[in-house]
Amino acid sequence: MNGRIIAFCCEHSAYPAADLAGKLGLHYPETLRIIRVPCAGRVDVIHMLRALEKGASAVLVLGCEDGACHHITGNIRARERVKHCDMLLREIGIDGRPVVMFNLSPNAPHKFVKAANEITKIIKESREAR
Amino acid sequence: MEARIGVFICNCGGGMKNIDFDAAGAKVAKIRGVTCVNLISDLCLEEGTEKMAARIRAENLDKVVVAGCSPQFKEHVFRNVLENAGLDGHLLCMANIREQCSWAHDGDVTEKAVDLVKMAVYKARLLRPVEKQDIAVDRKVLVVGGGFSAVASALRLSRVGLRPTVLEKEAVLGTSSEELQRFYGFDVSSMIGAAEGDANIEVLTSARMTAAKGAAGDFLVTIMREGEEISRKYGAIVFATGYRTELALDSGLGLPAENEAVSGPKIVSQEQLFDMLNDPFTDTKPRTIGFVFGFSDENSRFPTLATLNNALAAKKEWDSEIYVFCRDVEVDSEGVEKLYREARECGVVFLKCEALPRIAVDNGRIAIEAEDVFLGEDTVVACDLLVAEELLFPTEGTAALSSLLNIRLDSRGFYQDENVHLYPVASERKGVFFVGGCRGDLDMGRVLTDISSAVMSIDKLLSSGTITAEIERVKADPQKCVACLTCIRVCPHGAVQLGRVDGGKEIAVIADLACDACGICAAVCPAKAIDFQGYRDDQLLAQIEAIGES
Ligand SMILES: Cc1cc2nc3c(=O)[nH]c(=O)nc-3n(C[C@H](O)[C@H](O)[C@H](O)COP(=O)(O)OP(=O)(O)OC[C@H]3O[C@@H](n4cnc5c(N)ncnc54)[C@H](O)[C@@H]3O)c2cc1C
Ligand code: SF4
Ligand code: SF4
Numbered sequence: 001m002n003g004r005i006i007a008f009c010c011e012h013s014a015y016p017a018a019d020l021a022g023k024l025g026l027h028y029p030e031t032l033r034i035i036r037v038p039c040a041g042r043v044d045v046i047h048m049l050r051a052l053e054k055g056a057s058a059v060l061v062l063g064c065e066d067g068a069c070h071h072i073t074g075n076i077r078a079r080e081r082v083k084h085c086d087m088l089l090r091e092i093g094i095d096g097r098p099v100v101m102f103n104l105s106p107n108a109p110h111k112f113v114k115a116a117n118e119i120t121k122i123i124k125e126s127r128e129a130r
Numbered sequence: 131m132e133a134r135i136g137v138f139i140c141n142c143g144g145g146m147k148n149i150d151f152d153a154a155g156a157k158v159a160k161i162r163g164v165t166c167v168n169l170i171s172d173l174c175l176e177e178g179t180e181k182m183a184a185r186i187r188a189e190n191l192d193k194v195v196v197a198g199c200s201p202q203f204k205e206h207v208f209r210n211v212l213e214n215a216g217l218d219g220h221l222l223c224m225a226n227i228r229e230q231c232s233w234a235h236d237g238d239v240t241e242k243a244v245d246l247v248k249m250a251v252y253k254a255r256l257l258r259p260v261e262k263q264d265i266a267v268d269r270k271v272l273v274v275g276g277g278f279s280a281v282a283s284a285l286r287l288s289r290v291g292l293r294p295t296v297l298e299k300e301a302v303l304g305t306s307s308e309e310l311q312r313f314y315g316f317d318v319s320s321m322i323g324a325a326e327g328d329a330n331i332e333v334l335t336s337a338r339m340t341a342a343k344g345a346a347g348d349f350l351v352t353i354m355r356e357g358e359e360i361s362r363k364y365g366a367i368v369f370a371t372g373y374r375t376e377l378a379l380d381s382g383l384g385l386p387a388e389n390e391a392v393s394g395p396k397i398v399s400q401e402q403l404f405d406m407l408n409d410p411f412t413d414t415k416p417r418t419i420g421f422v423f424g425f426s427d428e429n430s431r432f433p434t435l436a437t438l439n440n441a442l443a444a445k446k447e448w449d450s451e452i453y454v455f456c457r458d459v460e461v462d463s464e465g466v467e468k469l470y471r472e473a474r475e476c477g478v479v480f481l482k483c484e485a486l487p488r489i490a491v492d493n494g495r496i497a498i499e500a501e502d503v504f505l506g507e508d509t510v511v512a513c514d515l516l517v518a519e520e521l522l523f524p525t526e527g528t529a530a531l532s533s534l535l536n537i538r539l540d541s542r543g544f545y546q547d548e549n550v551h552l553y554p555v556a557s558e559r560k561g562v563f564f565v566g567g568c569r570g571d572l573d574m575g576r577v578l579t580d581i582s583s584a585v586m587s588i589d590k591l592l593s594s595g596t597i598t599a600e601i602e603r604v605k606a607d608p609q610k611c612v613a614c615l616t617c618i619r620v621c622p623h624g625a626v627q628l629g630r631v632d633g634g635k636e637i638a639v640i641a642d643l644a645c646d647a648c649g650i651c652a653a654v655c656p657a658k659a660i661d662f663q664g665y666r667d668d669q670l671l672a673q674i675e676a677i678g679e680s
Contacts, residue, residue, distance in 0.1 A: 004677050011202065012551055019200045022229035030235045030242055033249070033677045034226070036201065038665055042649030047670050054678030070551035071648035072538065072558050072622035081653070105550075 005032050005119055006051040007060040010040045012070040013106045014062030021109035028116035031057070039063070040101070041074030048085045048099050058119050059099045062112070066103060075103060095130075098122050133255050134165040136191040137247060138182055139227075140173035140198035146232035150240045157244045158197075161251050165189055174204050179211045186215040193254040197225040197247045218259030220603075220663060225250040245680045252672040260603045260663050264596040265643060267347030268365035269293055271588055274339055274531070275370035276303040278318055279566025279577050281325050283368055286585040288330040292592060295332040295362070296325065297353065299527075302335060306372060316574065342367070342534045345625065345644035346561025347597055365592040366561045367535070368584055369545060371525045373567035375399070378426055378519040397496070397516045400436040407443050415448045416514035420498045423519050424456040425486050429571040432522060434460045438469040440517065441478050452478045453511045455487045455500050463573040481509060489516070522571060535562055536624045544570040555584045559624045560644050561591060599642040603663045604652065610659035611637040617651035617660065626651060 009015040015036050021028065037043055040063025048059045061082050063075035082101040089099065100119060104111040137158050141151050151169055159167045166189050172178045173196065186194065194217065196208050201224040209219030225246040231239050271287050273280045276298025284294040296303065303325070307318040325331050337355035344350045349367055353360045377399045396416075398406070403419075406412060421441065423433035433456075441452050459480060461467045474480070487500035495512040502509050524543045532539055537557050540546050545564040546557065555563045565580040566572060572580070591597065606617070608631055617638050618626045623646045629639035638659070640651075652660040658667070 004680075006674065006677060015200075016202055018234075019202055019226070019229040022231075022233035025233065027235055030239065033245065034230055035249075035670060035673050037649065037670070039648040039650060042653050042662075042665055044653040044667070046667065047674070050671055051674050051677075054674055056674075056677070064551065068550045070549075071646065071650060072549070073620070074622065074648055074650055077620070077650060077654070 003031050003057045003123075004055070005029070005058045005060060005116070005123070006056045007032055007034050007062060007116070008037050008040065008043045008047065009034050010042075010063045010070075010074070011036055011038055013064040013068075013104055014040075014102075014112065016106040017062075017104050017109050017112040020107065021112050024109055026109055026113045028113045029120045031120070032116050039069070039071040039074035040078035041069075041071055043078055043081065045081055045085045045088070048082070049088075052089075052094070052097055052099075056097070057123050058097055060115060060119055061099075061101045062115065063101070063103055065105050068105065079103075096126050098126070133163055133193050134189065134191050135163050135193040135195060135251055135254050136185060136189055137164055137167045137195045137197065137251065138173055138185070139167065139169050139247070140178070140196070141169070141171050142198060142228055143172050146228055148235070148237060148239050149227065149232055149243050150238065154240050154244050154247070158247050158251075161248050163251055163255050165191060173198055174207050179207065182208075182211050183215040186212065186217060192217065192221065193257055194222045195225060195247060195250045195254050196222065197227045197243065197250065199228040200224075200226045200230065203229075220260045221254075221257050223250040223254040223257060245677065248680060249673040249676040252676040253669050256666065256669045256672055258663055261601040262598055263601050265347060265599050267592050267595060267597050267643075268349075268363045269592050269595060270295065270362070270364050271366045271368060271592070272297060272339070272349070272351055272362070272364040273368045273370060275372060275566070275568070276300065276305075276333075276335065277370060277372050277566065278304070278307045278316065278321075278574075279372070279568075279581060280368075280370035281318070281321050282578070283370060283565055283581050283585060284325050284331050285321065285328070286581060287588065288328050290585060290589045290593065291330075292365075292588065293330050293332075295334060295364070297337050297339060298333070298335045299338050300335065303333065339531065339534065343627075345641035346559070346591065347643050349561065366563065366588045368588070369531070369562070369564045369568055370566045371528060371531065371568045373544075373570070374523050374525055375401075375432075375520045376523060378521050396514070397518050399520055400433070400440055400517060403440050403444070403515070403517050407440070407447055416444075416450050418451045418453070418511065418513045419444055419515045419517065420496065420511055420513040421452070421454040421517045422456070422487055422489075422498065423454075424458055424460075426519055426521055427571075430456065430458055430460045431463055431571045431573055433520065435463065435466060435469075435573055436520075437517070438466065438473050441473050442469065442476070445473075445476050445478065450515075453498070453513070454478060454480045455483055455498060456480070457483065464575040466573075524568060528568065535559060537562060540570070542570065544568060553583070553587070555580050556587065558622055558646075560646065563587065597643055601642055602640075603642070604640050604645050604647060604649070605661055606638040606640065606651075606655070607659045607661065608634055608637050610657045611655075612657050612659075613637055614656060616654050616656060620654050621651055622646075622648065 069075040079101045102115040155167045227243040270293045287294040303322045340354045341352035349364045424430035481502045483500040496516045499510045563584040566577045625644035649662045652662045
């Protein structure tokens, strides 16, 4: 899937933020592929791992800001799961492709774009380091 | 049988110039499972939806993919088209080629658009319909509390034809509303009279809720009243349990801890000052009064209101000199800007301080010392009366009450007022609402708004006597569930309970009316027993598969 970034976006914050980025013409890398989820807490380790298995260069999980998750604890659960997944990957020493969680609010398109740019930068740096 | 998937591609009236729609259509037609591709401009307008419905019928489609704008924007429109064409609305999947493709990137994005459609098609193949059913609900509403908010809510609920029960822990209604009545001119006692005389309203005093279970439309509540246990069914529950205040004496405000220790000068609360002002037998006339507020809490709506009202009254009754030391005068409640102006016009002096004023007893008077940020210099005022900062707390027992329904409190112990995604008066549990002081710092204007919002939501929920629910959209498979209780613990909306289906073993049973479709349970279930139509594991993985192949 040459260099695709898979971003799981919750429909209460991240997904509308991505929409707003488009509406405002704030550009981000074309390699991003968004999968809509009802809550970041829906995303399981299997989804992140499968994305990497299928060749994604990075996995993003994007959910609501702290204390403002529509499903109260969904974003916290997601963050812990992302951490867990990252730890698993490090432990078995896979090639260091990043799995990262970001929090944002639906009216923060710039934060969405920043997340997309940041992850792209991380991918580039880790590729160069190898 | 292979699915018959129809793809409808909309160019949004020419609003996506960087996609070559003919080329995209040709590529989409080759995706496995696609029966037909339809390029229709302005798909969401009447002509478009009619064409779409006609194509669904003509091609005998069983799944539909719409490629166009964001599903956040028009999904409901296209779901309706499916329903009108005889398909379940859940058999639709959208590819967001506008906001998240055409508009998000420069240059030609035809290829990405095709990718996004492919993801949607792969997911669409696995979609299944979700049954809808009308579920009967109880039209009775429990209102916990017996203050202004509770009584006003009950009256409004009765007016829309619902049947409220007012549950007050004290022996009479309105014990904490006296100051409202006397000072702010709200006629609470005639409201209470009206509620007590209303045949639709049941009033239970000296009563408390001791247990509750069930879900929206069907709560079972246990009430203790004078040693007697009553069990009742309610369709919704409203909390209106208010707040309490405490004088911030030894809380780092530099005040002498014991009021009595100060002979001569006095330190009082807003309420005590109010009582002094209204006492016909008193001959105290403090020459100088100092008010201090707004240093212990970010919100200073209450203290601003109380200070302005009391300061104006003290000017009128006693003609005292008045100094107000505060961080911010919060004038965003109705009418407060005007009160503030009046106070200034009649000579009340406001000092804006960043740091807490220092307070000392000096020669029988109270010295308040602080730096005014505008003057940039220290000011010392000697007063005969200090109206001290008050702290706002939830009513005692709020935590116990909320734990009966597994509802979270905010960082100050009030019912949630912080989560921007939850409608202010709604809780994380459907059918449970909060109004008034129990949500924190509210003035009467906001309390009235709360009541309207809550009554409106409850009316919508219960007035027809039935709610249309999606049946088993999220469901635990009885074969796989091992009753480990994980989902029951994590469900943020209290929607899962242990139960038996058709007399089988105990498993996790999800209440369709209470479930808010977040999918957290599906992610945590160690047995992978929970299916969530629309976001099932295989449906999410299929999209990853599609990206992997591109
Ligand atoms: C000093 C001060 C000054 C103010 N000044 C103004 C002003 O100038 N203008 C303005 O608009 N607003 C003002 N307010 C705000 C106003 O008083 C409140 O917004 C209003 O009283 C809130 O009403 P309520 O019914 O929510 O709470 P309350 O009036 O506190 O009523 C709560 C009721 O619930 C009962 N209860 C509690 N727990 C339970 C339980 N577990 N079971 C059953 N019953 C229970 C209590 O006994 C009580 O009767 C002021 C408040 C303060 C503190
Ligand atoms: S988490 Fe899964 S296995 Fe455990 S009770 Fe819930 S559905 Fe059953
Ligand atoms: S989907 Fe969410 S709200 Fe529904 S039962 Fe599962 S955890 Fe609870």
